Amino acid sequence: MSHTPHWSYALASIAGRKHLKAGALSEDNACIYPITEPQGTTSGLIAIVCDGAGSASKGREGAQWLSHTLGGDLVLIISDNHTLPEEARIILSLASLRNQLALKSSESGHIISDYHTTCICLISIAGQGSCLFHIGDGRAAWRSTAGEWKSAMTPHSGEYAGETVFFDQLFDSEARFQSDYFELRYFSPEEVSAFALLSDGCERASFELNHGTNVPYQRFFETNWQALKQMSAAEYTQEQINSIWTSYLESGTDVLREESDDKSMILISID
Numbered sequence: 503m504s505h506t507p508h509w510s511y512a513l514a515s516i517a518g519r520k521h522l523k524a525g526a527l528s529e530d531n532a533c534i535y536p537i538t539e540p541q542g543t544t545s546g547l548i549a550i551v552c553d554g555a556g557s558a559s560k561g562r563e564g565a566q567w568l569s570h571t572l573g574g575d576l577v578l579i580i581s582d583n584h585t586l587p588e589e590a591r592i593i594l595s596l597a598s599l600r601n602q603l604a605l606k607s608s609e610s611g612h613i614i615s616d617y618h619t620t621c622i623c624l625i626s627i628a629g630q631g632s633c634l635f636h637i638g639d640g641r642a643a644w645r646s647t648a649g650e651w652k653s654a655m656t657p658h659s660g661e662y663a664g665e666t667v668f669f670d671q672l673f674d675s676e677a678r679f680q681s682d683y684f685e686l687r688y689f690s691p692e693e694v695s696a697f698a699l700l701s702d703g704c705e706r707a708s709f710e711l712n713h714g715t716n717v718p719y720q721r722f723f724e725t726n727w728q729a730l731k732q733m734s735a736a737e738y739t740q741e742q743i744n745s746i747w748t749s750y751l752e753s754g755t756d757v758l759r760e761e762s763d764d765k766s767m768i769l770i771s772i773d
Contacts, residue, residue, distance in 0.1 A: 507628050507691070508773045509547050510734035512726075512747035515766035518703050529554035530701045530766040531565040535573040537580055537627060545584060546627035548576050549768045553640060553701040555618035555668060560607075564617030567606070568669055571599055576625060586630045589686050593679060600673050618668040622655065622699045626772065632694060635686040639666040641705045643718040644689065645696035645727060651718040653709075654697065655685055696727050697770045703763035707755050723769075726750070730771050 517528040530553050537546035552569045554561030575595050579587055587595075600614075607614045620638025634642055634654050642654035658667050667683045674680060698718075700708065710717040733743050751767060753759040 509544070509626065509770060510730060510743075510773070511547070511549070511740075511768060511770045512730050512733075512743050513768045514744060514748040514751045515551075515701075516748060516751055516764065518761050518763040518765055520762040521764060527562060528764040528766075529556060529562040529565060530703070530764040531562075531569040532699075532701075532766040532768055533569045533573050534768065535577050537577065537584070539584070546580070546625070546630075547770070548573055548580075549624040549626075549697070549699055549770060551622045551640060551699045551701055551766050551768060552669075553620045553638070553703075553764070553766070555620075558616050558618035558668075560612060560616040561618050564603070564619040564669070567603065567617065568599070568619050568621055571602065572596075572621070572623065575599065576623075580625070580627065584627060584630075586625060586627055586633050586688065592633075592635060592686065593684070596669075597673060597677070597679070600670060603670060614670045615668075617670060620666060620701075621669050624697055624699055624768075624770070626697070626770070629691065631691045632689040632697070632772075633686060634689070634697070634699075635684065637667060637669050637672055637683055640699070640701050641709055641716070641718075642700070643698045643708075643723055644694050645723065646693055647695050649695075649724070651720050651723045653716045653718060654687060656716060657702070658683060658685075695772055696723075697772075698723060698767060699770075700767040701764060703761050703765040704751065704758070704767045706761065707757040708767075726769055727771060730769055731773070734771065 515532040535548040550569045552565035554565035622636040626632040639657035644654045
């Protein structure tokens, strides 16, 4: 008899110290979209973290637009057959969204680069496994069923410190796909028990970054994953879980408390 997985998650997206001092809003955006069967049962989820570029005049709006529009598009794609989309189908969706963003920017008197944003997206479906893709920087981690946390992506970094690529650059002016700016990975359902998606404002607290390494801190993720499982087992509401997680990202460690950048993280447990 096949096992039907259960997903629980904690989601938080908050402004960093730099924006708080300036009275500005966070330029990050984080969303969860449940995937449901016709009878109403949950058969998976989509998690998205976008980080709007501070140097772009509409970076915050770009992050909001992409996280919501991509999530809605993927829900429609998956509802057709409840299978993980193939790479070609994901790229086709991203191309369509890029065209929509170009039109949106033109109609509002802006250029598309004004909406610079990065993107990390996870799709997890019962019986199918999971896939994770990203454009730009940020981090993602996955937990093996053996209990080891590993990196799920390699953030894109440019020639200079802090330089990365953005969603609108995934296709050039001739609509050619820039494969070097895109990373996609598939996971079988037997190998994964948890995921974490995070913007770069959370990476110093949760990843070993010295000398270019990209290794999740085992203690950070394992402790928080266990806490999420306990809250889920105790039937905390999603609002309660997210509130506790928000407080943790605000000041749960010295590094998180002192972080100047915006902070977003989605922690997902698959039981």
